[in-house]
Amino acid sequence: MASIDLAKVLDKAWADKSLPEILDAPVGALKGVSDRDGELLQEAFGIKTVRDFAELKYVRWAQALAALDATAK
Template identity: 85%
Template sequence: MASISLDEVLDKSWADKSLPEILAAPVGALKGVSDRDGELLQEAFGVKTTADLADLKYVRWAQALAALDAAE
């Protein structure tokens, strides 16, 4: 599995938090995701936290399709 730098994917205010805190955080903890983006994700898909986003079936489906394409 590839490593990930939390500084690269998290808003500065979340970079020093523990993984459980980050997973429970609003999606706005992710770099580049605005509070409005978070509101829209909640309205559309019920996503409130980064864990919810990771577990969203549409995200998993898209990742599976990308992995299939990369394997070809």
């Protein structure tokens, strides 16, 4: 299983939290995602948490397309 450096993907305030806490955190817990970005994601897609964002069908579709492209190379 691949590991991830949480300090590289999370805002400093969230880097030492447990995985369940991170998944239930607002999307602003992700490094580079502002509170305003979180508001816009909620308005557009009903996204409130990191888990919601990860489960968004459009994100999954984009990941699947990128994976197909990677296997074609």
